[in-house]
Amino acid sequence: NCISTIDNVTTGKIIINNSDITRLKSKSLDKFRKNELGFVFQDFNLLDTLTAYENIALALTIKGEESSKIDGKIQAVAKYLDIEQVLSKYPYQMSGGQKQRVGSARAIVTDPSLVLADEPTGSLDSKS
Secondary structure: OOOOOOOOOOOOOOEEOOEEHHHOOHHHHHHHHHHHEEEEOOOOOOOOOOOHHHHHHHHHHHHOOOHHHHHHHHHHHHHHOOOHHHOOOOHHHOOHHHHHHHHHHHHHOOOOOEEEEOOOOOOOOOOO
């Protein structure tokens, strides 16, 4: 929780990419989370009203990625995680493993320095 900046550190330091994140103020922490961290949640945290593609694109949009680069990045991560066939589906149309891979794609598509994951393989079969 401290590395994710959810909780404040009471003693010591957390150094990531030569930066002491314990000294960052609120706006700088927001920027740090947006640019340096990727999160994979145990319960996926996909938005039900968005397709898999849109859920992944949201991370890039929040980061401020150029719109002309978004599709290429999504297609590349979808191919890497073998989720190309579910990009147009909504979360309720996907299996647990597919949702987990979409959540993982959302976490890595922004090329973060660090990915924090809570049971990232919990819904995956042995092949995945």
